[in-house]
Amino acid sequence: MLELSGLTRRYGDHLAVDDVSFTVPTGAMVGFVGGNGAGKTTTMRMVMGVLAPTAGEVRWQGRPVTAAERRRFGYMPEERGLYPKQPVLAQLTYLGQLHGMSALDARARSTELLERFGLGGRVKDKLETLSLGNQQRAQIIASVLGDPALLILDEPFSGLDPSAVDQMSALLREHTARGVPVLFSSHQLDLVDRLCDALVVLHQGRVVASGTSEQLRASAPLRYRLTTTGDTGWVRGVPGIEVVDLDGPTALVQPADEQVAERLLVDAVARGGVREFSRIVPSLSEIYREVAA
Numbered sequence: 001m002l003e004l005s006g007l008t009r010r011y012g013d014h015l016a017v018d019d020v021s022f023t024v025p026t027g028a029m030v031g032f033v034g035g036n037g038a039g040k041t042t043t044m045r046m047v048m049g050v051l052a053p054t055a056g057e058v059r060w061q062g063r064p065v066t067a068a069e070r071r072r073f074g075y076m077p078e079e080r081g082l083y084p085k086q087p088v089l090a091q092l093t094y095l096g097q098l099h100g101m102s103a104l105d106a107r108a109r110s111t112e113l114l115e116r117f118g119l120g121g122r123v124k125d126k127l128e129t130l131s132l133g134n135q136q137r138a139q140i141i142a143s144v145l146g147d148p149a150l151l152i153l154d155e156p157f158s159g160l161d162p163s164a165v166d167q168m169s170a171l172l173r174e175h176t177a178r179g180v181p182v183l184f185s186s187h188q189l190d191l192v193d194r195l196c197d198a199l200v201v202l203h204q205g206r207v208v209a210s211g212t213s214e215q216l217r218a219s220a221p222l223r224y225r226l227t228t229t230g231d232t233g234w235v236r237g238v239p240g241i242e243v244v245d246l247d248g249p250t251a252l253v254q255p256a257d258e259q260v261a262e263r264l265l266v267d268a269v270a271r272g273g274v275r276e277f278s279r280i281v282p283s284l285s286e287i288y289r290e291v292a293a
């Protein structure tokens with residue numbers, strides 16, 4: 001398990017990461033979301049030890065992480081890491097060796113992954129001659145070489161087409177299935193919602209929400225949409241009901257609790273002509289906008 005405990009980073013007067021604490025449990029895939037400049041990259045760099053924290057610590061399996069343990073972490077940095085002018089297979093093989101693999105194993109594993117992800121015919125090509133999406137595939141392959149104990153990936157899915165997203169997420173899932181914790185940042189909330197076991201929302205350097213998407217949805221305000229055949233203006237006078245929006249026959253309401261919602265439905269039925277009464281489950285994007293507001 002990876003634990004971030006009170007991680008803080010200042011750049012001069014600017015507090016880029018402010019007392020960030022969360023965990024990435026064994027075998028869990030955690031999405032790290034937040035707007036531009038929220039502090040995701042800075043946090044991930046501190047986890048990897050490429051940037052020193054101003055305060056706080058990174059813990060691995062219950063103890064402060066060591067340099068030797070960090071060498072077994074797979075990392076895809078924001079600035080990527082592969083050399084544009086080097087042939088793809090040669091540099092993946094070299095990277096695998098840096099992670100302790102034999103040259104033979106590194107070459108075999110790299111070849112297998114390149115073939116699996118449709119790059120079998122490009123192994124001798126320089127990285128820069130590949131399309132951006134294919135370069136990204138090679139970067140992800142690089143991060144998983146050498147049997148990593150943890151994966152830290154800075155926007156691994158940006159620029160990937162939907163089938164590449166599926167292939168890469170399957171690769172990451174193979175790692176979580178073996179117990180490897182995975183933390184990745186992304187701006188694609190639908191993707192995070194689909195792939196992750198939990199997510200952490202960072203806003204201006206602070207964690208403003210965290211948990212599974214179900215937990216985040218459950219903590220969102222209770223809202224219902226009521227549509228009737230007539231005007232719904234009468235809901236304004238119902239005790240315990242806050243009207244969020246009202247447009248002729250449709251009202252978006254926030255009842256104080258489920259009982260108030262049930263009473264509202266009974267009232268509406270008594271008035272006749274109920275077309276719809278449904279709980280509004282917010283999307284992750286809506287929750288994100290609310291917590292980051």
Ligand SMILES: Nc1ncnc2c1ncn2[C@@H]1O[C@H](COP(=O)(O)OP(=O)(O)OP(=O)(O)O)[C@@H](O)[C@H]1O
Binds near residue numbers: 016040042
């Ligand atoms: N080397 C640096 N020197 C000074 N300020 C920095 C440095 N690196 C980052 N910052 C600042 O720290 C804050 C957090 O930046 P960071 O790159 O961690 O955000 P991010 O969440 O990864 O953003 P994005 O989604 O745009 O990649 C920003 O205000 C940024 O300008």
